Amino acid sequence: MMPHRAYRRVSPEVRQAAVAQVLSLTGTLSSESEACRMVADQIGVHSNSVRNWVRAAEGPSLERMDATALRRKVALLQQQLAAAAEMNRTLAETLNETRRQT
Structure with missing residues (x-):
């Protein structure tokens, strides 16, 4: 024992x-x-x-996440990517407009 x-x-x-x-x-x-x-x-x-x-x-690591949690993570990352892309577009437009004015 x-x-x-x-x-x-x-x-x-x-x-x-x-x-x-x-x-x-x-x-x-x-x-x-x-x-x-x-x-x-x-x-x-x-x-x-x-x-x-x-x-x-x-x-939780990706290896330990279940399918539902992975889908939520992917959706969140897609939202963050879309927001970053929109911010980048806005900054590029502002920069181009500033260059045209000078």
């Missing part, structure tokens, strides 16, 4: 600090996994726990 594991409770503040530390270390270390291991060792939890906190902080 395997012994019962007692998992340590970690406050939300410590989790946030751990995520921030992983994100800052990821650029300087060889991988995110290495950063998770280092931070996990510092706070006394398993590296998978830290990795899960990082994933949760990042929000």
Whole structure:
């Protein structure tokens, strides 16, 4: 029979600090996994726990989204693209008009 594991409770503040530390270390270390291991060792939890906190902080990735969520994301991106295209058109017209006046 395997012994019962007692998992340590970690406050939300410590989790946030751990995520921030992983994100800052990821650029300087060889991988995110290495950063998770280092931070996990510092706070006394398993590296998978830290990795899960990082994933949760990042929000849902495209691989984990369902079809409905992906459609909503695409619709939002299309709206943002249309708004950016309209702003670009307006700025180009204003620039052309300014050039004609000078």
